[in-house]
Amino acid sequence: MLTLSTSTTPPAEKKPHREPTAHERTRRTSFRPDIEGLRAIAVLLVVLGHAGVPFLTGGYVGVDVFFVISGFLITSLLLRELADTGSISIRRFYARRAVRLLPASAVVIVATVAAAWFWLPPTRFTSILTDAVASGFYAINYRLAVLGTDYLASDDEPSPLQHFWSLAVEEQYYIVWPLLLLSIAVMWRHRRGSMTGPVTVALVAVAGSSFYLSVVQTSASAPWAYFGIHTRAWELALGALLAVFAAQATRIPRVLAGPLGGVGVALIFGAAVLFDGATVFPGYLALLPVSGTVLVIAAGCADRGSVVHSLLGVKPMQWIGKLSYGWYLWHWPVLMIGPYALGVEASVPVNLGLVLLGLAISLASYRLIENPVRHRRSLTSKPWRGIGLGFALSSMVVVVSLLAGLVAPSTTGTGEETEIAVDELTQEDLTDALTAAAGVRNVPVNLTPSLDEVGADLPRTYPDRCHLDFDEVSTEASCRYGDPDADQTMVLFGDSHAAHWFPALESIATDQGWELVNLTKSACPASDVVTYSSLFKRDYDECEQWRDESLELMQDIEPDMVVMATSDASSPAEEENADQVWVDGFVDSFRTVADDDTELFYLADTPNFEEKVPDCVAANLDGVSRCTADQADVVLQPDRRDMVTEALDAEDVTVVDPLPWFCAADTCPVVLGNVLMYRDSHHMTSTYSEFISPLLSKALQITDDRDPA
Numbered sequence: 001m002l003t004l005s006t007s008t009t010p011p012a013e014k015k016p017h018r019e020p021t022a023h024e025r026t027r028r029t030s031f032r033p034d035i036e037g038l039r040a041i042a043v044l045l046v047v048l049g050h051a052g053v054p055f056l057t058g059g060y061v062g063v064d065v066f067f068v069i070s071g072f073l074i075t076s077l078l079l080r081e082l083a084d085t086g087s088i089s090i091r092r093f094y095a096r097r098a099v100r101l102l103p104a105s106a107v108v109i110v111a112t113v114a115a116a117w118f119w120l121p122p123t124r125f126t127s128i129l130t131d132a133v134a135s136g137f138y139a140i141n142y143r144l145a146v147l148g149t150d151y152l153a154s155d156d157e158p159s160p161l162q163h164f165w166s167l168a169v170e171e172q173y174y175i176v177w178p179l180l181l182l183s184i185a186v187m188w189r190h191r192r193g194s195m196t197g198p199v200t201v202a203l204v205a206v207a208g209s210s211f212y213l214s215v216v217q218t219s220a221s222a223p224w225a226y227f228g229i230h231t232r233a234w235e236l237a238l239g240a241l242l243a244v245f246a247a248q249a250t251r252i253p254r255v256l257a258g259p260l261g262g263v264g265v266a267l268i269f270g271a272a273v274l275f276d277g278a279t280v281f282p283g284y285l286a287l288l289p290v291s292g293t294v295l296v297i298a299a300g301c302a303d304r305g306s307v308v309h310s311l312l313g314v315k316p317m318q319w320i321g322k323l324s325y326g327w328y329l330w331h332w333p334v335l336m337i338g339p340y341a342l343g344v345e346a347s348v349p350v351n352l353g354l355v356l357l358g359l360a361i362s363l364a365s366y367r368l369i370e371n372p373v374r375h376r377r378s379l380t381s382k383p384w385r386g387i388g389l390g391f392a393l394s395s396m397v398v399v400v401s402l403l404a405g406l407v408a409p410s411t412t413g414t415g416e417e418t419e420i421a422v423d424e425l426t427q428e429d430l431t432d433a434l435t436a437a438a439g440v441r442n443v444p445v446n447l448t449p450s451l452d453e454v455g456a457d458l459p460r461t462y463p464d465r466c467h468l469d470f471d472e473v474s475t476e477a478s479c480r481y482g483d484p485d486a487d488q489t490m491v492l493f494g495d496s497h498a499a500h501w502f503p504a505l506e507s508i509a510t511d512q513g514w515e516l517v518n519l520t521k522s523a524c525p526a527s528d529v530v531t532y533s534s535l536f537k538r539d540y541d542e543c544e545q546w547r548d549e550s551l552e553l554m555q556d557i558e559p560d561m562v563v564m565a566t567s568d569a570s571s572p573a574e575e576e577n578a579d580q581v582w583v584d585g586f587v588d589s590f591r592t593v594a595d596d597d598t599e600l601f602y603l604a605d606t607p608n609f610e611e612k613v614p615d616c617v618a619a620n621l622d623g624v625s626r627c628t629a630d631q632a633d634v635v636l637q638p639d640r641r642d643m644v645t646e647a648l649d650a651e652d653v654t655v656v657d658p659l660p661w662f663c664a665a666d667t668c669p670v671v672l673g674n675v676l677m678y679r680d681s682h683h684m685t686s687t688y689s690e691f692i693s694p695l696l697s698k699a700l701q702i703t704d705d706r707d708p709a
Contacts, residue, residue, distance in 0.1 A: 261300065629667075
């Protein structure tokens with residue numbers, strides 16, 4: 001057993017009996033009902049916030065409450081062990097963690113995988129299996145941080161295992177903290193005096209550096225700030241600091257303790273009510289729920305008769321607090337999978353019913369799994385058994401995930417093999433095909449791209465890194481395609497809704513002997529406006545810089561043709577008269593590149609579906625017509641669309657409306673023959689983009705006999 005005495009007394013020499021110090025008496029205090037009630041507040045905020053309760057848009061701060069509680073309780077246990085035995089058993093610590101946490105979490109992961117197999121779209125299954133493995137080894141926070149900065153994943157539904165990120169952060173912290181505390185004990189064992197000083201220094205260093213990183217990272221990359229251990233460790237460290245100074249907290253005058261607890265609760269609820277999904281978080285603002293939690297716990301050290309302490313100690317709060325871990329584990333998979341299983345649309349009433357179902361499941365889990373396992377002395381008295389159990393459970397999650405991958409639900413169509421054979425595509429041909437496609441029920445067996453491969457059916461500008469990601473700003477003049485010796489040059493400019501036209505334009509450029517310069521960037525509209533980035537939680541400065549450089553480059557190139565396109569889901573950051581600001585921005589962009597020898601084209605936006613098309617198709621292999629939509633439902637901001645068209649017509653910009661290439665008779669199918677038209681809810685597949693290139697070529701008036709400008 002890995003232990004270390006912190007005393008200079010020889011091991012064989014029996015220590016004389018002494019009265020415990022005030023600090024030791026504090027750490028030997030009995031069960032804290034106020035902390036159990038605080039757990040209830042934390043889980044209620046998270047669960048009700050996830051359920052969509054309107055006044056709890058910032059319910060996610062419940063996780064911050066959990067972090068502080070965890071830091072306080074775990075550090076209290078470690079300090080108590082040092083005081084009582086003069087040593088820390090690292091093996092016993094990890095055994096307790098494994099026995100307490102892993103049985104319930106492993107069951108939740110396996111149950112979620114099984115439920116996903118039965119009820120979720122098959123296209124999501126592989127990703128969920130990856131999430132399961134990452135969750136089993138408490139690493140999913142980093143997977144989510146990577147996905148959060150990946151534009152190609154921005155259209156994905158939340159993972160039913162996403163909530164495991166907070167458990168991952170805690171466990172990563174506790175891989176380091178006990179070892180750091182033990183290291184301090186090693187260095188301090190031959191010195192006189194308390195270890196409070198060096199422990200405090202260590203915790204202040206951790207908290208200070210982590211808080212600094214949280215503030216900096218939140219403005220640079222919100223997903224990494226939200227999910228990272230490096231930006232969350234300060235919250236656990238503050239809880240640990242409170243544990244170190246718990247004895248001093250007992251000396252807070254009772255006349256102050258009660259109000260401090262009230263202020264703490266107010267800070268927590270204030271954050272939950274005032275914050276929402278657009279709040280720049282964690283950063284500075286995480287101080288509200290974190291400091292509120294510290295105040296409540298500190299007040300409870302001094303006064304256990306206050307109103308706050310009494311309210312937190314009522315039976316319902318104690319009961320919910322006792323089930324908080326299990327409820328947290330179960331509520332999210334139930335919320336994410338429940339609507340699919342029941343065949344209903346998610347709504348606040350439905351979600352409230354589902355979280356109550358999650359509570360019932362957590363009660364069963366508590367009685368049948370959590371309690372029986374964690375109270376089995378053989379697993380904690382002999383640490384290797386507990387650690388072995390943890391390793392076995394994590395391994396089971398991996399094995400189950402691998403085996404589930406072998407029997408993944410089918411994504412192959414049930415219809416007959418078919419193919420679109422058109423020598424020279426015309427609008428009449430396409431309209432007839434779209435009309436017929438709206439009535440097709442069975443997905444063809446030779447769907448192209450297949451549902452398993454549709455995510456990779458991207459314009460080549462993505463792997464070539466000529467389509468820039470969120471944080472990239474350098475405009476590459478070398479991103480040239482088509483005929484490099486051509487006399488005529490066209491430029492494609494805009495966001496990802498410009499980029500999905502690249503396969504069509506590249507086909508045209510190659511066939512007609514043009515050079516194609518690609519200037520596209522994720523979520524950055526061609527309209528010269530300031531936009532807000534939900535990823536960075538600030539103005540999208542990278543977009544403005546890239547746009548300015550790209551417009552300047554186009555002036556240097558002096559192209560024969562400029563083609564701009566942009567998603568209508570974008571809007572200016574300026575809310576007042578936003579539509580006119582958007583229109584004026586397009587006019588400014590086109591005027592910047594206008595030249596007597598340059599033809600200007602604007603491709604209006606393509607359809608935007610509510611659901612990811614591949615997911616819908618996979619869930620309706622024998623009824624794909626359920627995925628079709630009315631044209632009016634897939635056209636975003638139609639009034640602003642008309643305003644842009646009118647303004648650009650006045651600027652001698654040719655506006656191309658592509659809707660007839662996607663919809664017929666006011667109906668928009670998603671599969672045409674054997675071609676899958678969309679790779680998500682609003683981007684064309686490259687296959688379909690290239691398929692309609694003859695129509696785009698005619699719209700751009702590019703023909704074989706066109707004279708060079």
